[in-house]
Amino acid sequence: MTTGQWLIGFHVVGAFLFVSGGVAVGVLHALATRRERPSEVAFLLGLTRPAVAIVGAGALLTLALGGWLVHHERFGWGDGWISAALVLWLVAVVLGGIGGRSARHTRYLAEQLAAGGDHPSEELQRELTDPVARTMNYASFLCVVAVLALMVWKPGA
Amino acid sequence: MNAVLFLHVLVAMFLGGGLIGAAICARFELWSVARWSAAAALAATIVAIGLGEGLAADERVSAGWVDASRGLAVFGLLLGGAGLVIATGSSRVRRLAAPWAAALIVIALATAFVMAAKPS
Numbered sequence: 001m002t003t004g005q006w007l008i009g010f011h012v013v014g015a016f017l018f019v020s021g022g023v024a025v026g027v028l029h030a031l032a033t034r035r036e037r038p039s040e041v042a043f044l045l046g047l048t049r050p051a052v053a054i055v056g057a058g059a060l061l062t063l064a065l066g067g068w069l070v071h072h073e074r075f076g077w078g079d080g081w082i083s084a085a086l087v088l089w090l091v092a093v094v095l096g097g098i099g100g101r102s103a104r105h106t107r108y109l110a111e112q113l114a115a116g117g118d119h120p121s122e123e124l125q126r127e128l129t130d131p132v133a134r135t136m137n138y139a140s141f142l143c144v145v146a147v148l149a150l151m152v153w154k155p156g157a
Numbered sequence: 158m159n160a161v162l163f164l165h166v167l168v169a170m171f172l173g174g175g176l177i178g179a180a181i182c183a184r185f186e187l188w189s190v191a192r193w194s195a196a197a198a199l200a201a202t203i204v205a206i207g208l209g210e211g212l213a214a215d216e217r218v219s220a221g222w223v224d225a226s227r228g229l230a231v232f233g234l235l236l237g238g239a240g241l242v243i244a245t246g247s248s249r250v251r252r253l254a255a256p257w258a259a260a261l262i263v264i265a266l267a268t269a270f271v272m273a274a275k276p277s
Binding site for chain 2: 001005006008009010011012013015016017019020021022023024026027028031043047050051054145148149152153
């Protein structure tokens with residue numbers, strides 16, 4: 001196998017970890033929004049942590065091997081589809097980071113409420129269904145899907 | 158063809174998400190969600206295999222890497238995924254569900270690697 005084949009293979013593996021981990025985080029978060037008891041919410045949001053670690057590892061692997069591939073295959077950093085993919089990757093990571101920070105704050109609140117009697121709380125429900133955080137997360141995912149589309153179609157290549 | 162390839166990869170990534178969700182939920186004994194995730198992953202596997210076969214037929218690709226990825230997908234992900242759905246539902250083999258799901262994640266990543274690198 002050539003170096004280029006190894007690079008593209010692991011680049012795609014990184015992309016799988018990135019997107020698949022994001023799907024798992026989204027599903028677990030959506031399940032948490034359907035629960036009322038703070039202990040259940042805290043448990044479900046806690047389960048997202050290993051999936052978030054997978055997302056982070058995939059994002060880094062994708063970027064590092066993607067950069068190496070650009071160099072190895074002699075693509076130009078200024079090529080439209082490559083620069084657009086880089087910008088979208090960065091936007092996805094930033095938006096996902098902001099959405100993730102909000103989810104972490106919600107988990108801390110759920111843990112406090114669980115320790116203090118485990119009664120349903122309107123504040124917790126508001127945090128769980130925060131439209132700003134939800135929009136950030138959906139926008140982050142759409143950016144990743146757009147990167148995938150750029151990698152498949154390679155417009156202008 | 159690019160649209161089919163895009164859908165094939167996207168569905169395969171959802172399959173990976175289902176397996177990760179099933180592995181985490183099985184590890185923490187959240188069995189109803191683990192089973193639901195495993196069933197979603199199995200459905201995604203069937204769709205991904207169908208799209209992949211359509212791609213291979215249209216492009217008339219016949220190579221070792223296609224056979225290898227087909228073997229991994231059918232004998233690993235499809236049969237293994239069906240086994241995972243059963244394992245998350247039956248109390249006698251539930252303890253195997255989390256490592257089983259983790260093994261399927263590795264098989265899914267290996268399949269993605271083979272299809273992207275096209276070794277032969």
